[in-house]
Amino acid sequence: MLLAASALRPNPAVAPSELFAVRAGILTFLGTLAIGAAMIAIGTVAARTQSQQAAYTAATPLKWAHFATMHGILVLPAVAWWTGRSGWPEARRAQAVRLVTALYVLAAGAVVAASVVALTR
Numbered sequence: 580m581l582l583a584a585s586a587l588r589p590n591p592a593v594a595p596s597e598l599f600a601v602r603a604g605i606l607t608f609l610g611t612l613a614i615g616a617a618m619i620a621i622g623t624v625a626a627r628t629q630s631q632q633a634a635y636t637a638a639t640p641l642k643w644a645h646f647a648t649m650h651g652i653l654v655l656p657a658v659a660w661w662t663g664r665s666g667w668p669e670a671r672r673a674q675a676v677r678l679v680t681a682l683y684v685l686a687a688g689a690v691v692a693a694s695v696v697a698l699t700r
Contacts, residue, residue, distance in 0.1 A: 596673040600659035603680045607651030607687065614645045614691070621698075644694035647687040655680055 586605050590598060618638035626634035658679045662672040 594659075594663060594669060594672070596662060596669060596676040597656065597659040599673065600655040600676050600680065603684075604652035604655040607648050607655070607684070610687075610691075611645055611649040614641055614648060617641060618645065638698070640694050640697035642694075644687075644691040647690035651683055651687065654683060 586598075586601050593601075618641050621638040621641070622634040625637035629637075655676070659672070659676050662675050665672070667675070
């Protein structure tokens with residue numbers, strides 16, 4: 580949480596595109612933590628009401644959602660780093676980072692939605 584809070588502070592020494600990518604990556608990682616907590620809760624309930632083995636399989640559909648949201652913290656800052664070395668002006672770098680972030684969030688959101696649907700079946 581300290582890392583997430585420090586990423587939200589303004590920092591004029593960091594390019595706006597990089598700051599946006601780090602912030603978006605941390606927010607997606609916070610989503611990962613929430614999905615992981617849900618997986619643990621589902622597994623705990625399954626262990627207490629069914630069997631110990633059920634604890635390991637009860638939240639299986641959420642594994643892909645956990646995976647999809649986890650990698651934003653790596654991918655989005657990497658895109659910002661790459662665009663920073665491209666020679667593009669900051670406005671174009673920021674636009675590219677926002678586009679990749681939007682695509683990543685859409686893809687991860689689709690995976691999360693599919694995982695939730697699979698979990699409820």
